[in-house]
Amino acid sequence: xxxxxxxxxxxxxxxxxxxxxxxxxxxxxxxxxxxxxxxxxxxxxxxxxxxxxxxxxxxxxxxxxxxxxxxxxxxxxxxxxxxxxxxxxxxxxxxxxxxxxxxxxxxxxxxxxxxxxxxxxxxxxxxxxxxxxxxxxxxxxxxxxxxxxxxxxxxxxxxxxxxxxxxxxxxxxxxxxxxxxxxxxxxxxxxxxxxxxxxxxxxxxxxxxxxxxxxxxxxxxxxxxxxxxxxxxxxxxxxxxxxxxxxxxxxxxxx
Amino acid sequence: xxxxxxxxxxxxxxxxxxxxxxxxxxxxxxxxxxxxxxxxxxxxxxxxxxxxxxxxxxxxxxxxxxxxxxxxxxxxxxxxxxxxxxxxxxxxxxxxxxxxxxxxxxxxxxxxxxxxxxxxxxxxxxxxxxxxxxxxxxxxxxxxxxxxxxxxxxxxxxxxxxxxxxxxxxxxxxxxxxxxxxxxxxxxxxxxxxxxxxxxxxxxxxxxxxxxxxxxxxxxxxxxxxxxxxxxxxxx
Numbered sequence: 001x002x003x004x005x006x007x008x009x010x011x012x013x014x015x016x017x018x019x020x021x022x023x024x025x026x027x028x029x030x031x032x033x034x035x036x037x038x039x040x041x042x043x044x045x046x047x048x049x050x051x052x053x054x055x056x057x058x059x060x061x062x063x064x065x066x067x068x069x070x071x072x073x074x075x076x077x078x079x080x081x082x083x084x085x086x087x088x089x090x091x092x093x094x095x096x097x098x099x100x101x102x103x104x105x106x107x108x109x110x111x112x113x114x115x116x117x118x119x120x121x122x123x124x125x126x127x128x129x130x131x132x133x134x135x136x137x138x139x140x141x142x143x144x145x146x147x148x149x150x151x152x153x154x155x156x157x158x159x160x161x162x163x164x165x166x167x168x169x170x171x172x173x174x175x176x177x178x179x180x181x182x183x184x185x186x187x188x189x190x191x192x193x194x195x196x197x198x199x200x201x202x203x204x205x206x207x208x209x210x211x212x213x214x215x216x217x218x219x220x221x222x223x224x225x226x227x228x229x230x231x232x233x234x235x236x237x238x239x240x241x242x243x244x245x246x247x248x249x250x251x252x253x254x255x
Numbered sequence: 256x257x258x259x260x261x262x263x264x265x266x267x268x269x270x271x272x273x274x275x276x277x278x279x280x281x282x283x284x285x286x287x288x289x290x291x292x293x294x295x296x297x298x299x300x301x302x303x304x305x306x307x308x309x310x311x312x313x314x315x316x317x318x319x320x321x322x323x324x325x326x327x328x329x330x331x332x333x334x335x336x337x338x339x340x341x342x343x344x345x346x347x348x349x350x351x352x353x354x355x356x357x358x359x360x361x362x363x364x365x366x367x368x369x370x371x372x373x374x375x376x377x378x379x380x381x382x383x384x385x386x387x388x389x390x391x392x393x394x395x396x397x398x399x400x401x402x403x404x405x406x407x408x409x410x411x412x413x414x415x416x417x418x419x420x421x422x423x424x425x426x427x428x429x430x431x432x433x434x435x436x437x438x439x440x441x442x443x444x445x446x447x448x449x450x451x452x453x454x455x456x457x458x459x460x461x462x463x464x465x466x467x468x469x470x471x472x473x474x475x476x477x478x479x480x481x482x483x484x485x486x487x488x489x490x491x
Contacts, residue, residue: 003354007340007347014342071338078303079355080327254266255305 001085004076008093012065018101021057026105033113040205043118046106047125047201051194052162054102054129059154062094062137067147074255087250091243095134102126121204125197131239132193133158138246142253165192186221193238196231256281256402256432257302262311264297264456271297272456275311279449281401284428286447286464287436288480294456295436296335299404302434303332315402328356331400335407335436337391341380345371345390348379349397358398365393368419384411392420396427403433409442421446444476452483459483 012018029046036042069090076086103126110119137154144150169188173181189195203222221227262275272294279285287295300306302313304320304327312319315326339348349366353359366372369389374382382390388411395403405424409417424433424446437443443450450467452459460467464476471479 003351007343007351010347011340011342069340071334071336072340074305075332075334075337075339076355077305078327078330078332079352080324081355082324252307254307255300 001081001089004081004086004089005093005096008089009097012093012097017061018097022101022105025053025102026109029106029109030113033109039114043110043114043122044205046109047122047198050102050106050122050126050129051198054126055133055161055194056155056158058098058130058133059137059158060151061098062134063141063150063154065094066090066138066141067150070255077255083251084247087247091134091138091246094138095131098134099127099130102130118201118204121201125201128235128239129193129197132235132242135239135242135246139242139249142246142249161192161194166195182218183221186218186227190231190234193235196235196238200228200231256316257434258314258317259298259302260312260314262298262301262308262313264294264301264306264308266297270456272301272308275453275458277451277458277461279432279434281432282429283449284424284433284435284447285449285451285461286443286476287434287451287453288440288443289453289459290484293453295453296406298453299406299434299436303327303330303404328358328398329401331395331398331403333388333391333395333403333405333408335410337387339379339387339390341378343379344376345379345382346375348390349394352394352397356398361399362396363393365389365396365419365423368423369393369416385413385416388412389416392423396423401431403427403431405433405435407437407439408435409437409439417442440475440477440480447476450476450480452480 028049032042032045032049033039036045073086073090077083103123106122106126107119110116110122136157140153140157141150144153169185172188173185189199199218199222203219222231257277257279259275259277259279262272263270264272275298287298289295297306301308302315302320304324312321314320315329318326320326343351369392371390371393374386379387379390388408392405392408392412395405403424408420408424412420421442424435427433428446428448435443435447444464447464449461449463451461462470467479468474468476471482473479473482
């Protein structure tokens with residue numbers, strides 16, 4: 001398995017897209033630090049950009065990579081290797097490269113321009129977002145045979161998690177504004193990995209105090225060890241469940 | 256070597272292969288012939304384990320292929336269209352395959368005849384279609400497998416490379432089983448010893464080339480097959 005992973009990683013690392021994406025992330029994060037006098041504001045800005053960029057880039061890149069390498073995967077499947085090893089080689093190579101390409105420039109700019117206090121929180125969110133959206137894209141790409149349909153579904157899911165889901169939650173909260181539903185807001189967040197990463201990060205910063213009653217309830221939940229643990233466990237499930245289904249589809253797939 | 260018993264395969268609701276029974280032995284060069292969409296590629300994919308079948312079994316040297324992927328050590332496969340990672344070098348591809356098969360290259364004849372050492376540091380994404388086919392052919396023969404499955408091997412090759420490959424197939428045929436699909440019947444006429452004819456997912460016949468020519472009264476495989484296809488379409 002490691003042999004395939006090594007050569008696939010080398011192949012992806014040589015692509016111009018990866019170099020351009022890493023450079024863009026570095027310029028973007030460094031630029032935000034340079035433009036803002038307040039370190040916290042710049043970090044929130046970087047985090048907000050990452051919450052949009054990572055899901056979309058990871059999903060579209062991973063899905064395209066899986067579809068484009070179908071012929072090569074077919075060749076690998078004719079070799080004396082178990083299918084699950086080929087699945088994990090492809091999954092690990094795609095995810096590891098994306099993770100490194102996103103982590104390195106952001107971590108570098110945080111080290112260069114900040115006191116490093118949010119390094120772990122930012123790194124953890126980049127890790128979870130990359131892993132989760134790589135799992136979801138594998139699930140889609142191995143389930144749907146047609147490339148156009150697969151990419152379309154990926155874009156829709158990306159937009160759903162980024163905007164549509166939050167819109168629906170806001171509508172619900174508005175409709176139920178006369179009832180004490182703050183604690184249910186937390187439950188609704190568990191169904192969207194982007195929201196979970198957002199609240200994990202926000203409640204590490206002082207700005208959470210400006211978020212009213214909902215913010216106070218969430219602060220109490222996320223601030224507690226149990227709450228933080230629950231969110232991290234749910235994030236792990238968001239990565240493991242789609243990946244398990246993706247592996248199952250890959251093993252049964254007709255190539 | 257390859258024993259296919261009562262093999263059937265459906266894609267969704269479409270029956271692609273129906274009750275195929277075939278016994279292919281060492282020393283045969285079997286040309287797999289049939290019109291487009293008759294299940295040739297699906298049959299090859301079933302043997303290679305790329306596609307799962309619903310009924311029947313395929314045994315290689317007496318062991319079912321459902322028992323695991325180890326039987327693929329015995330097979331060299333050349334795809335109709337070889338598409339490789341764009342930024343992988345030719346030498347890296349061969350190195351990776353050696354590591355996957357845990358075997359050294361034992362047959363480098365095609366590697367040398369096609370002069371692939373001259374392009375060993377080129378990226379696979381920069382190669383022309385014909386050169387990519389040369390890489391695929393060299394890779395299929397590289398580990399000296401007992402069974403070779405070649406899907407349209409000469410398509411896209413220049414005349415010189417095509418002749419080199421056909422000579423290699425003839426040379427290897429004495430001690431190997433070679434299964435070839437091709438629409439270039441003149442090529443098959445030169446190299447095949449047997450013909451497997453599929454029609455609408457069923458095995459119409461499996462005969463030696465000589466028997467077939469005697470029956471039809473033609474000396475050319477192309478004419479023989481064209482006549483059979485016309486006859487069958489008239490019946491349908």
